[in-house]
Amino acid sequence: xxxQLSDFGLKVTKVPLFCDNTSAINLTxxxxxxxxxxxxxxxxxxxxxxxxxxxxxxxxxxxxxxxADFFTKPLAKDRFNYLRTELRILDYPNVA
Amino acid sequence: MSMMGELNYFLGLQIKxxxxxxxxxxxxxxRDVLKKFEMDSCKETSTPIATSCYLDADEHGTAVDQTKFxxxxxxxxxxxASRPDITFVVxxxxxxxxxxxESHFNAAKRILKYLKGTTNVGLxxxxxxxxxxxxxxxxxxxGCKLDRKSTSGTCYLLGVSLILWNSKKQACVALSTAExxxxxxxxxxxxxx
Numbered sequence: 001x002x003x004q005l006s007d008f009g010l011k012v013t014k015v016p017l018f019c020d021n022t023s024a025i026n027l028t029x030x031x032x033x034x035x036x037x038x039x040x041x042x043x044x045x046x047x048x049x050x051x052x053x054x055x056x057x058x059x060x061x062x063x064x065x066x067x068a069d070f071f072t073k074p075l076a077k078d079r080f081n082y083l084r085t086e087l088r089i090l091d092y093p094n095v096a
Numbered sequence: 097m098s099m100m101g102e103l104n105y106f107l108g109l110q111i112k113x114x115x116x117x118x119x120x121x122x123x124x125x126x127r128d129v130l131k132k133f134e135m136d137s138c139k140e141t142s143t144p145i146a147t148s149c150y151l152d153a154d155e156h157g158t159a160v161d162q163t164k165f166x167x168x169x170x171x172x173x174x175x176x177a178s179r180p181d182i183t184f185v186v187x188x189x190x191x192x193x194x195x196x197x198e199s200h201f202n203a204a205k206r207i208l209k210y211l212k213g214t215t216n217v218g219l220x221x222x223x224x225x226x227x228x229x230x231x232x233x234x235x236x237x238x239g240c241k242l243d244r245k246s247t248s249g250t251c252y253l254l255g256v257s258l259i260l261w262n263s264k265k266q267a268c269v270a271l272s273t274a275e276x277x278x279x280x281x282x283x284x285x286x287x288x289x
Contacts (some may be wrong), residue, residue, distance in 0.1 A: 001252070001260060001287060001288050001289075002288055002289060005229070005254075012229050012288075015229050015230070015231055015285075015288055016230055016231065017230075017231040017232070017233060017281060017284060017285060018230065018231065018232045018233070019233055019234075019277055019280075019281050020234060020277070021273060021274055021277035023272075023273075023274035023277075024273075024274045024275075024277035024278040024281060027274060027278050028278065037274075037275070040279075041268065043282075044278065044282045045282075046285070046286060047278070047281050047282035047285050050285055050289075055289075056285055058281065061232070066232060066234050067232045067253070068232035068233050068234035068249045068250055068251050068284075069234050069249070070180070070181070070249065070251070071180070071183060071184050071234070071247075071249025071250070071251060071261060071262065071263035072184065072235055072236040072239065072247050072248070072263065073184075073236045073239060074143075074145040074146065074147050074149055074184075074185075075143065076143070076147050077142045080142075080143045080181075081142075084181055087180060087251070087253075087257075088219065088220045088221070088222075088256060088257045088258060089179070089180060089181050089217060089218070089219060089258070090119075090217065090218070090220045091214070091217050092112075092119060092121065092123070092216040092217075092218065093216070
């Protein structure tokens with residue numbers, strides 16, 4: 001996608017990636033070897049490489065503001081509507 | 097190539113170019129799907145899935161017509177092109193295509209009920225100058241009760257609008273929430289490179 005955006009004349013350098021789990025963020029910065037993490041397959045450490053090459057930047061975000069929540073679990077009405085508006089998924093009359 | 101004027105309808109996708117932005121939806125296709133599955137006069141619901149909804153293999157349930165179920169899932173999958181709000185549920189229902197039961201069919205029908213109330217919903221891309229890319233990744237630890245695999249969800253926003261999203265059951269079993277989030281972040285970042 002980076003390639004596609006650069007075709008449109010948009011230069012993307014350091015993309016911030018928001019994650020709501022601090023342990024996962026720490027794993028990307030410093031791989032601590034202990035029994036809980038040593039089994040993670042090597043291909044999943046791709047993200048770590050990107051972070052250490054400073055191509056990617058992982059930031060913490062509170063679970064309430066985590067927009068990707070929308071794609072992982074069944075949500076209640078209020079939360080569902082809140083995220084839907086945040087993602088600009090709108091009804092046509094509300095747009096115009 | 098000939099100039100045919102402004103793009104407004106392409107493969108079922110309706111594009112409206114307004115003064116303050118562009119709006120994408122599939123309301124016509126959505127109405128056609130509702131008509132095809134005889135759900136055009138059903139009641140409306142506000143969310144596509146109940147929070148307490150728990151789908152499993154349901155081995156003792158009554159079997160439903162596989163062809164019809166697959167047709168429904170296929171139609172809904174095409175609709176996800178402009179409807180990220182149903183992506184997760186459609187993908188969840190799609191896992192039971194091999195042996196669909198009454199409970200799965202009811203879950204799929206609830207999506208149609210939700211669509212009935214939100215036919216005109218679509219993606220909005222306002223004309224805003226700031227075009228910075230932001231990624232979000234999240235996961236649901238052991239979301240699938242059958243094999244305890246997690247679901248990862250990712251989305252990318254360019255400025256304020258959604259441009260890329262996905263919802264996928266992870267290929268491996270994770271032992272901790274940190275691990276699922278780590279895998280989700282890796283998958284999310286792989287999209288951008």
